[in-house]
Amino acid sequence: MPKITNFDEAHDALRRFYRKDTTYTLDRMQQLMDFLGNPQDTLKVVHVAGTSGKTSTAYYAAALLKAAGFTVGLTVSPHVDEVNERVQIDLTPLPEKEFCQALSEFIGKVDASGILPSYFELMVAFAYWYFAREKVDYAVIEVGLGGLLDGTNVVVREDKVCIITDIGLDHTEVLGDTLGKIAAQKAGIVQPRNDVFMYRQDGEVMKVVEKTCKKQTATLHIVAQASHSTITTLPLFQQRNFHLAEQAADFTLQRDERTLTAGQREQARAIYIPARMEIVERGGKVIIIDGAHNAQKMHTLFESVSAKYPGQKIAALAGFVESDAFRLEHNIKELTANVEHIITTSFYSEKDYPKYSVNPKAITTWCKDHGYRGVQTRENSTEALQLLLARPEPVLLITGSFYLLNHIRPLLLGKHDPPYRRI
Numbered sequence: 001m002p003k004i005t006n007f008d009e010a011h012d013a014l015r016r017f018y019r020k021d022t023t024y025t026l027d028r029m030q031q032l033m034d035f036l037g038n039p040q041d042t043l044k045v046v047h048v049a050g051t052s053g054k055t056s057t058a059y060y061a062a063a064l065l066k067a068a069g070f071t072v073g074l075t076v077s078p079h080v081d082e083v084n085e086r087v088q089i090d091l092t093p094l095p096e097k098e099f100c101q102a103l104s105e106f107i108g109k110v111d112a113s114g115i116l117p118s119y120f121e122l123m124v125a126f127a128y129w130y131f132a133r134e135k136v137d138y139a140v141i142e143v144g145l146g147g148l149l150d151g152t153n154v155v156v157r158e159d160k161v162c163i164i165t166d167i168g169l170d171h172t173e174v175l176g177d178t179l180g181k182i183a184a185q186k187a188g189i190v191q192p193r194n195d196v197f198m199y200r201q202d203g204e205v206m207k208v209v210e211k212t213c214k215k216q217t218a219t220l221h222i223v224a225q226a227s228h229s230t231i232t233t234l235p236l237f238q239q240r241n242f243h244l245a246e247q248a249a250d251f252t253l254q255r256d257e258r259t260l261t262a263g264q265r266e267q268a269r270a271i272y273i274p275a276r277m278e279i280v281e282r283g284g285k286v287i288i289i290d291g292a293h294n295a296q297k298m299h300t301l302f303e304s305v306s307a308k309y310p311g312q313k314i315a316a317l318a319g320f321v322e323s324d325a326f327r328l329e330h331n332i333k334e335l336t337a338n339v340e341h342i343i344t345t346s347f348y349s350e351k352d353y354p355k356y357s358v359n360p361k362a363i364t365t366w367c368k369d370h371g372y373r374g375v376q377t378r379e380n381s382t383e384a385l386q387l388l389l390a391r392p393e394p395v396l397l398i399t400g401s402f403y404l405l406n407h408i409r410p411l412l413l414g415k416h417d418p419p420y421r422r423i
Contacts, residue, residue: 004104007082007096009163011350013107014083017119018353021206029121029151035113036125038154039132043073043139045155046248049147049186050165052296056276057165059091060245062140063268068258070247073139075122075152077120078351078402080274080291081409087130091271094130102130119352120144121151128154138252146175148188153322155191159255162189163220163248164198165241167205168296183208194218197248199225199240214316223247234269235277235304242269265422275405277304280412286312286395290407291402293320293337302338315341315393319404320358321349328358331400332366340393341374343369345384349403359399381407 003339004010034039046065048058062074072090079085083092087102094102106126110117117125124144131139143150167183176181183205190196190212200206200222213220226243234242246265253259260268278289288305292298305314316339322330335342344360358376367375378384385408388396398408 004100004107005097006100007084010083010100010103013103014119014122015350017117017122017289018350019118020353024146024149026149026151026153028115028117029125030154032110032113032115032117032121032125033128033154036109036114036129038156040128040139041157042132043128043155043157044137044159045157046138046140046161046163046252047143047155047189048140048163048165049143049150051168051186051294052300053165053237053244054142054163056238056241056273057163057245058140058142059271059273060242060268061163061249062091062138063271064142064246064260064265065138066247066254067264067268068253068260070137071134072132073127073136074142075124075127075131075139077123077143077144080402080405083123085274087127089134089136095222102126106130118151122158124151124367132209143186143189144183146185146188148185150189153189157336158191158193160191160194161177161248161252162194162196163188163244164209165244166296168294174423178204180208182203184212187212189215190218192216192218195221195242195248195251196220197251198225199223199244213353221247221251236307237300237304238273238277275409276400277301278332282389282412285389287389287412288395288397288399288406289412290397290399291405293331293401294327294400295334298331298334298399302334305395305397306338309395312395313393314395314397315337315343315391316397317343317345317389317408318363318398318400319345319347319360319381319387320363321355321401321403322358328363329366332363335399336367336370336372339374339397341391342372342376343384343388344375344377345404346379347380347381347401347404347407349406351403355401355403357404382411385411 022423046061047056062072065072074088084099107370175185177246187209275291292301344363348359349355364375364377
């Protein structure tokens with residue numbers, strides 16, 4: 001294949017891997033990793049699964065290990081701005097030239113295998129392959145969907161550390177329609193004799209996780225809520241995510257006979273995590289960007305916003321990817337219960353596979369049918385943003401699908417837009 005030299009060419013090269021699989025299996029991924037020599041099993045891995053908070057927890061875990069002096073690979077999904085976010089070294093996405101050169105070489109290897117992975121499988125395999133080639137000390141790996149049959153779940157080392165964040169009802173069409181079924185998928189990342197870290201959750205969840213850990217002779221560490229006030233500078237939900245990551249990192253570092261100073265912990269707490277209650281300021285107004293795409297995430301987001309800006313009125317710009325009616329309805333309920341005014345919009349994205357937004361007029365109709373009148377629709381996301389910025393509310397929120405944020409964030413945070421300041 002022609003050499004890839006820039007991000008545009010990378011996106012073109014990745015299009016042939018777009019696939020929305022109707023089957024959920026690890027078979028193809030395992031075949032590809034076998035062909036590559038199973039580079040994932042040369043890595044010390046921290047594996048992060050869960051419904052809410054797993055990206056932030058992965059970032060914090062990587063930051064803590066980096067602060068202790070380790071070289072750390074990190075892969076997350078979906079990416080927010082650019083595809084190189086899926087392959088990071090020490091919390092820095094690979095530079096465009098380096099990323100494209102490596103991706104070009106890797107796709108050549110995949111073509112030689114005769115295996116046609118999905119976009120997600122390709123990018124996960126690429127991350128494992130690249131991290132192994134660079135001989136990182138640790139690789140922090142965020143699960144894409146579920147856990148048991150997720151493309152990341154090809155690591156069989158006994159020293160893997162698993163983190164399971166809060167579990168809720170999401171992706172029920174794939175993972176199951178009860179907390180127990182979903183917990184079984186999330187706990188599927190646990191391999192024999194792993195160490196597993198999580199908060200105590202719903203009894204149905206705990207029963208499944210405890211059973212899985214017992215079957216795998218794995219050690220389950222139930223993390224107590226933080227009892228100190230050293231992380232109150234973070235939003236409420238990030239305090240929870242950081243503390244969970246910190247407990248897993250402390251265990252991992254102790255095993256390696258390393259510790260973190262207070263200054264190193266503070267350094268890790270202060271890292272920038274894109275589109276997770278990301279706050280910018282413009283003309284005295286606060287603009288919050290957060291990819292809260294299910295009701296559990298949105299509920300915790302509003303708890304954090306209310307704690308940081310008590311009593312402040314909020315206007316929101318929102319868009320959601322096409323999904324089941326249950327998920328959409330609960331998202332809208334959270335929005336209408338917490339904001340004064342909603343602007344709905346549409347988007348299209350080609351991350352992993354082509355995705356379309358829910359028709360924004362359908363959201364507007366639902367709101368009005370349920371007695372909520374403060375809602376408008378703008379099909380064009382740029383026009384919707386301008387409408388939001390003209391609102392009188394002191395707090396402006398842009399939320400919903402990360403695929404919407406991919407369109408909006410460059411408009412707010414572009415290099416040539418100095419009125420905006422990240423705070």
